[in-house]
Amino acid sequence: MNSYLLGVINKQTGRYESIISVDKPNEYKCIDCGGDLILRKGEKNFQSFIHKNKFPACSYFKTPTELMLKTDALLHLKELLDTNKVTIYSKCSICKFNFETKLPKFITTVKNLNSVDCVDETNKTLCKFVFGINAEATPIDVPIYRININELILRITTSYATKKVELVCEDLIICDKCQARYR
Numbered sequence: 171m172n173s174y175l176l177g178v179i180n181k182q183t184g185r186y187e188s189i190i191s192v193d194k195p196n197e198y199k200c201i202d203c204g205g206d207l208i209l210r211k212g213e214k215n216f217q218s219f220i221h222k223n224k225f226p227a228c229s230y231f232k233t234p235t236e237l238m239l240k241t242d243a244l245l246h247l248k249e250l251l252d253t254n255k256v257t258i259y260s261k262c263s264i265c266k267f268n269f270e271t272k273l274p275k276f277i278t279t280v281k282n283l284n285s286v287d288c289v290d291e292t293n294k295t296l297c298k299f300v301f302g303i304n305a306e307a308t309p310i311d312v313p314i315y316r317i318n319i320n321e322l323i324l325r326i327t328t329s330y331a332t333k334k335v336e337l338v339c340e341d342l343i344i345c346d347k348c349q350a351r352y353r
Contacts, residue, residue: 176231176242178207178219186245202230202238243322247299248279248286256335258315263342273297316340
């Protein structure tokens with residue numbers, strides 16, 4: 171997980187930004203401590219952030235904890251969903267093919283402690299994205315898409331050039347063709 175490039179919050183927009191897409195004139199704050207950051211963007215070295223104030227000591231960029239990585243990944247997934255830069259697939263348990271998942275039409279997303287929820291204009295949850303099988307207990311009446319956090323991190327890191335991330339849900343489905351064939 172340490173190859174993951176942690177993001178930041180743009181102070182003007184309040185939105186998550188990947189370190190790959192940050193811009194020098196903008197101001198940023200740390201996702202973990204909320205402290206102001208300085209973008210180091212040179213000609214020779216890859217850009218990085220440092221905290222403006224050294225106190226309190228924040229380990230977000232040097233030695234992030236598993237919780238910090240998970241929070242960053244949830245924020246990144248939220249931004250991908252909000253900007254329509256992710257395609258979600260489900261794998262058929264019989265034929266093993268991946269099929270694009272049609273997500274419900276949502277207005278925005280909400281990041282919770284362990285999930286990203288897609289909501290409508292009344293703030294009703296239409297579907298939920300969680301990491302792993304030990305996800306929080308949720309109502310059965312909304313679709314739940316379980317995403318492997320390591321796969322998300324890998325896809326975000328390697329898919330930057332294409333600007334679109336493709337993720338496969340951990341939960342298996344039975345596709346329409348297989349359902350018709352084995353009824």
